[in-house]
Amino acid sequence: MSQRPxxxxxxxxxxxxxxxxTRAVTLVNCFxxxxxxxxxxxxxxxxxxxxxxxxxxxxxxxxxITRLDTDEIVYRREARARFQxxxxxxxxxxxxxxxSFPAACVYEVLFLADGEVVAxxxxxxxxxxxxx
Amino acid sequence: MSEGVRQPSSGRPDxxxxxxxxxxxxxxxxxxxxxxxxxxxLDAQRERLRRWEERNAPPPANGTAxxxx
Numbered sequence: 001m002s003q004r005p006x007x008x009x010x011x012x013x014x015x016x017x018x019x020x021x022t023r024a025v026t027l028v029n030c031f032x033x034x035x036x037x038x039x040x041x042x043x044x045x046x047x048x049x050x051x052x053x054x055x056x057x058x059x060x061x062x063x064x065i066t067r068l069d070t071d072e073i074v075y076r077r078e079a080r081a082r083f084q085x086x087x088x089x090x091x092x093x094x095x096x097x098x099x100s101f102p103a104a105c106v107y108e109v110l111f112l113a114d115g116e117v118v119a120x121x122x123x124x125x126x127x128x129x130x131x132x
Numbered sequence: 133m134s135e136g137v138r139q140p141s142s143g144r145p146d147x148x149x150x151x152x153x154x155x156x157x158x159x160x161x162x163x164x165x166x167x168x169x170x171x172x173x174l175d176a177q178r179e180r181l182r183r184w185e186e187r188n189a190p191p192p193a194n195g196t197a198x199x200x201x
Binding site: 018023063064066068071072073074075076077079081082084087088089090091092093094095096097098099102108110112115116117120 | 147148149150151152153154155156157158159160161163164165166169170171173174
């Protein structure tokens with residue numbers, strides 16, 4: 001019987017360092033707001049990191065970035081995650097280097113497993129002061 | 133785009149094992165309305181925030197407490 005996982009965390013950060021020997025992960029420069037000189041914002045590289053556990057079976061998973069001013073999805077990425085047992089942790093990392101945020105507003109970053117939201121966080125693009 | 137999955141060394145259920153799923157770029161940037169499930173989630177979140185703001189609103193200037201639960 002399958003069991004939908006829960007998320008232990010969801011972060012946006014600039015860099016992820018993985019120790020080759022221990023597989024331990026270090027997140028560098030986690031953020032929830034970025035300034036842009038203009039919109040659409042010039043792409044900046046970032047990494048979405050989420051850790052899932054307490055699942056069993058295989059699930060479709062999906063990252064969605066939604067504008068909260070219009071409730072429109074501006075980015076989605078699908079994948080699959082397989083849990084062999086509930087103690088297993090699945091560390092999901094999505095590196096985006098070319099995505100351009102279309103507006104200066106608040107976004108909701110959602111991580112869905114089997115169609116249900118299991119993790120989310122808000123993220124804001126603001127215009128640099130000289131542009132406002 | 134590259135995609136890699138690191139499989140665990142064993143399937144023993146008595147210890148924590150970590151699997152890394154790494155994705156790079158790709159994805160769909162087509163702008164579209166969010167799904168009914170996500171819309172309901174976002175609306176419920178807004179409602180929770182609205183209630184919190186109501187509960188934590190500053191008292192009126194005359195000192196009377198706001199009505200409501």
